Amino acid sequence: MFRSGAFVAEHVSPTTDEQVQPNGVDLTLDVVFEQLEPGYLGRDGKQIGDRVARPMEELEEKNPDTYYLPAGAYIARYSERIEIPENHVGFVYPRSSLMRNSCMLNTAVWDAGYEGRGEGLLQVHHDIQIERGARIAQLVFAEADHEEVYDGSYQGENLE
Numbered sequence: 007m008f009r010s011g012a013f014v015a016e017h018v019s020p021t022t023d024e025q026v027q028p029n030g031v032d033l034t035l036d037v038v039f040e041q042l043e044p045g046y047l048g049r050d051g052k053q054i055g056d057r058v059a060r061p062m063e064e065l066e067e068k069n070p071d072t073y074y075l076p077a078g079a080y081i082a083r084y085s086e087r088i089e090i091p092e093n094h095v096g097f098v099y100p101r102s103s104l105m106r107n108s109c110m111l112n113t114a115v116w117d118a119g120y121e122g123r124g125e126g127l128l129q130v131h132h133d134i135q136i137e138r139g140a141r142i143a144q145l146v147f148a149e150a151d152h153e154e155v156y157d158g159s160y161q162g163e164n165l166e
């Protein structure tokens with residue numbers, strides 16, 4: 007069973023009322039990165055290729071914190087700290103308005119016990135402007151059995 011947005015919100019911080027949806031919680035954009043160097047996935051290890059934060063365009067004075075993203079692939083970091091509670095698994099979907107603007111967020115599985123500010127693959131198929139802090143995604147929780155909790159290399163990532 008999928009949990010309510012109100013339940014998900016107990017595990018996402020900070021959140022505003024606007025972010026809490028019937029079935030999940032909207033996540034907002036913090037930083038957009040562009041990968042510069044090849045990564046590596048081996049049988050025993052992995053490496054994330056070097057990346058650089060995209061500059062923000064000062065398009066208009068009233069709206070300075072805006073990314074102008076030409077078509078391409080980017081890594082988007084979410085602003086919110088997320089905890090996946092035991093007996094749950096998390097999934098992130100793109101916000102429909104992102105998709106309707108010819109862009110997509112590709113995401114992986116969020117494991118029980120994970121805590122951090124995670125990332126997603128932002129695919130831009132048509133140039134788009136996204137303000138820092140804009141809602142781009144939605145996190146949902148499903149109940150799930152598991153034996154252990156997450157203890158991988160991304161545990162606690164991007165928490166200051």
Ligand SMILES: O=c1ccn([C@H]2C[C@H](O)[C@@H](COP(=O)(O)OP(=O)(O)OP(=O)(O)O)O2)c(=O)[nH]1
Nearest residue numbers: 113114115116117120124125126156158159160
């Ligand atoms: O779209 C996603 C999906 C997951 N995560 C977070 C939560 C998840 O629990 C963690 C690790 O994901 P995964 O287990 O797929 O990573 P891995 O590549 O297998 O690395 P490791 O074995 O170090 O965990 O990354 C994200 O930030 N974005």
